[in-house]
Amino acid sequence: MWRHRQIFGAVLCGVMIVTVIALFVVPVRYFATGSVIVAEQEPSNSNASAAWAAKIGDPADVESQLLIVKSPRIMRLALDAPGVREAAIQDCFARSTIGSTCEKAKEDTGALVDYIAANYSIGGAGRSRVINISYTSPIAEVAQKMANALTNAFLDDQRVTGSNSKELAASYLWKEAKDLDAELRDADAKIQAFRRNKGLARGQQAPIWSERLTSISQQLANAENARAEAAARLQEIKSNQARAIDSPAAQSNRSISDLKQQLTVVTAQLANQSNSLGPRHPSIRALEQEQAAIRDRINSEVASIIASAQKAYDSSDALVKSLTKQMDAAKAEVGSATSDEATIESLARNTEIKRAQYADLYRRASELETERRVLIGNTRLVSLAELPMKPFFPKKIPFIAAGATLGLLLASFAAFFGDSIRLDGLPRMRLPPRRNPEIEPVAAAPIVVPVAASAAPPVESSAPIDTPSPLRPASVPAGATSELSVVTGAPILAHLPAIRRDSSESAIGAILSAQSGAALARSLSKARENNHYQDALRDLATNLLTPAGGKVRKRILVASPSTAEGKTFLTLSLAHHLAAAGRSVLVMECDLGAPKFEAALGLRSSLGLQGVLRGEITSRESVVSSGVPNLDAIPAGPVPASTELLMRKSFADVLQWADIYDVVLVDAPSPGIQTDIGVLAKHVDGVLLCMRSGRSSIGQAVATSSAIRAAGGALIGIAITMVPDAGPMRTASATSDAYAGAT
Template sequence: MKDIQVKPSQTYSDTTGDDEIRLFEILGVLRESRGLIAAATACTFLIGSLYAFLATPTYRADALIQVDDDSGTGSLNDKLGDLAALFQNKASTDAEIELMRSRAVIGDAVARLHLDIDAKPRYAPLVGKPFVRFLAGDGLTGAPPGLGGYAWGGERIAVSKFDVPARWHGKPFTLIAGDAGRYELQSADGATILRGTAGQPASARTGNDSVELTVTSLRARPGTRFDVTRLSTQRTIADLQQGLKIAEKTKQSGIVGMTLDGADAESITQTVNTIATLYVQRNVDRKSAQAQQMLAFLGDQLPQLRADLDQAEARYNEFRAQHGAVDLEEQSKLLLQTVVENKTKIIELQQQRVDLVQRYTALHPSVTAVDARIAELRRQSDTYERQIGELPSVQQDAVRLLRDVRVSNDLYTSLLNSTQQLRVLRAGQLGNVRTVDYAVVPEKAVAPKKALTLALSLVLGLLAGCGLALGRRMLSRGLETPAEVEAAIDLPVYALISHSDRQASLDASRERDPAKPRVLASASPNDIAIEGLRSLRTALQFGVLRKRNKIVMFTGARPGIGKSFISVNFASVLAAGGERVLLLDADMRRGDLQGVLGLARASGLAELIGGASLQSVIRRGVLPGLDVITGGGTPDLPSELLLSGRFEQLFEELRTLYDFVIIDSPPVLAVTDAGLIGRHADATLLVVRHGCHTAAELGQTMRQLTSAGVSVDGALLTDTPSRGMSYGAFSQYGSPKS
């Protein structure tokens, strides 16, 4: 409409900001992309299902160890008293945990179980392990034809020794089973290294290097292959230390849990139990070694103490021979007893200090405490010596000599008793740790958790699908609001045409019934999309009343934007209002209005321009009040036909026959036809699909139409989400109640 001054019949604005995707718009995007979301969910769920049921299960073996504060000898310690306390080094639970995962303990377990040797059957890729896990029986399973080199269930191998040069650590070798336990070991390049028999050591030399292999047991069909790898011992120990989880169950409870995860339930159980056994045994051995060390120390001291006792007794006997029996006063007797006790304590503490210094440094709190006690006793001893000096001369000598005898005798007797007690302590030594629960072979895998995996895969699939849908929209986001379209073309948007699920259903029915019309205005006249076309009709009728605009062309930038949908249904809406309407399919290249209307292909616009009569190509009464001229055949040069005088005369004839002529033109950016057709139209409306166009694309479309002499009067925004724009919230208004 060259001079239409009518305002847009519907005006919409985004009250939350042009760049903000509102919740309803997001829901609209997700609804449009439900196929993509369903596909992403299905793919993710399928992957999760394959992982849940085909992934190698992980098992967990666990053991409980109790760490006591005392040495564990019970009442025996009560009887031995301070002597047993020498060996009760109250180590913290944290320290014991570090001992459990120490290289000494883990290394012994690796050596005992040969964990640095990896020997396992070779399974067929992808299907081998699942087949063995789900279908194989207890015995040897026969191999499918051509796959005899793989394991199919029941194969077993145990290797107790595999020594290779360090540079070959971590490199797999192939062991091929033969008859009667025989086997052949090959390198990665297929070269034979050695041949041997299960149960017997085998060795070979390769250049300057030697290879030694002992296969303890072998159970397999002849030709079955095994992968045998010598791992680095240090790396194996480090990996086991990292994989072994040790922690106190409850703070300060002394109950320590030890767990290990792995694919081989029997192997991890054996490993955990071996580590627990070795740790407990090392604890007992350490306690026994301490007792043995003290016994050796006492054994060195006893001869000297015996000699000191003999010398003291000899001096005292000599004194008595010279002076006879000396009758000590009561005060002197008490002083003598005190001096003896003091001297004995000093000597015992000195011996205890020697033992402590061997285990700790001189600055250790236990050593400094003993030093302080010895200093205190020595100060007391000096006091007693001064008191002895105040006695008569003969009594002084008698007290000193008798003191030496008693001190030497008490020390010798005490150490002799201690030696016997230590022997008992060593024989009954149990250590301060014990295994409460040994690991048992787990029956249920801890991973993968099938139900959780399936649930997570479903949720992740939905999230991934939604993310893909929104990401695709953001990456290819075109103009979506009337304001954006108006800013791009500097023309008003006359109507919003909402997305129609009903039209999608009609389009889907084409394969089942090609002859069935797919006109939404006839099938569902109350659809929200048709309401948008009625608002457009109102705007155009106001213009027609003043300007007599009869020929309206709908065009667009590209195919697939709803241009034909608008043309057919708008013509139907006009016809339903009592107007005489002709629908013209001006796309002689790919036009398909006859398919939309359920018509058979016949003569049309191409034949009409070529010389056929107008009456022969008009298909009357296709819908009430609606006649149609289809595109007809496909000419070689459609643009040349559109330039002919016959095409211009056609519109003059149509003006006299119809109230409205609705033209469905080809896309502007694809061909030049729209510019040639638009010259004869009274009004040209640009069809813009929601989210499909950029401002640059619409700008180029407008420039091409303008350069062809076509004046565009406005635009329509089609396929808008039913809840994506303001009017969409009322999409059910006026629809029949269910």
């Protein structure tokens, strides 16, 4: 932005001037708003129905009311109010609308409705049940009158519609209630007549037949119990005639008890007398006769008891048989009466249902009648529109703030993308271009003292540039004397020209798609057809692959100090060039956060390097053929991933396995994660630093080169990318000044 501050200031000032002019030119608009609230419970209806309760707060009900307010019918009702039609015509002419349209609206109500509908703004107030009815007009009085006219028309329509509907509903309910009342009277008369005909009288607690059946059932149960007891007593006595005297029935008899006591006394006297008197003694004989008489009386009493028990059993049995017959007769009577009672219950149930319906209809009809008499409608006025004293549009502060915001956005856009869209028309800042040895003589290579990147401050220098010359041996790249070479301690190996975009592609489209895989694929195709670019690649490949110190470089890391330096594009284009030259090449994508290889090379989907680092696949399984002879690739993976995977030990194994290829080109992670670049740099034979002409910063280059050396890596050199077309007579001082500005 600082480099393009003139563009920034010019765009910002231009937008602000247009904003101020528009503030005075744009027509003034007044905004008047009236409010109503819908779906409120009527004051007369304290017991609202379930449907009404569900309607309160229902967004669908508010939406339906909004549609009613916006309907042409309500608009026509608003126009019928006194003075509203004239106000609408006045508003039409005040907006400087075509005169013929306003003249037509005077006669055609439909056209006038369409006109005012476009100026109304009707909507809900947040999540509440309030509807705001607003009108915009150049005349404040017209805005107020039109807003209030539609508000009043809507309220009146709701009141009239609700009153008519309630009156019709109440009339219908009264008619139904009257019919039900007549049916109820008929049903009650039929039930009473049926009871009389069938003799279905009721006792104290239940129908007479029911109480009679209950009584007979109880008597029969008691008789059966008595018979069972008499049978048990009789059986007990008859079971042992010899010991009948010992039975409970005999022992409970008072006479037998007295006789047994007398027998005991006589038996005792007889025993005493037998000890002193002979068996024929008169006393003995008298006692024996008395003993026999007592026993005869006891046997007579026992026989009497047996006869009594038999008689009791016979009596109970006769009673049971009699009650059983009565029970059978009562059951037959009950069966007939039950059928009659079921008929009566069915009639009574239908009558009760109708009676409940009658009560509900009567209650509802009474409520509707009451509501109709005190109805104010389910829509209530919140406030009418007030006369607007200040214009709604334009407001000075928000208008100027919006203009300033737009100006800042446009100015920032112009400043950031000035290099791409050439808004300033000035030459862009460039890194030193390659010199033409046929036009400019090659300066003698001075002695270059390598400077530690971490300690070398940015130096403003105008030293001449010494570029590679075809007269020198390829194994000895020319020492770079430019400021970039001095501060980084690395030679500039190549200047790669920019690949022009399609003339049909817009500048904005090129900017937005510059980092996509599809854009890389198109650019790679053009790079293979560009002779100047291929010549630069040939020089770069020669300098990279020339043995240094007797060691052949096979694994080369391509890195950049910042984003959008052309790192990935250079990696792929160099790989294509080396593969076309007959070398077996493997390109490896380590930019796990923004993978592009699959789209750029048209590769099939693979787990890629992510799968290897996670241990899901082997290094050999991760290799994908690019379809270009001698060129294979290991893409980053199908989805972006964290670069922390590169810290794993398995990455060194991948590089060691890749030694089967002549050249391995590693695309470094996106700049900003210097630890990752350092980790990769110590596992490769050298690092090629990629810097973009007119954009790269010397400070970032110093930081990156310092990180590479600190990690134990070797910086081979620097490749200048995207060098624009320029004449061969560019001076070194201009280039140095450009670098100073970039820093």
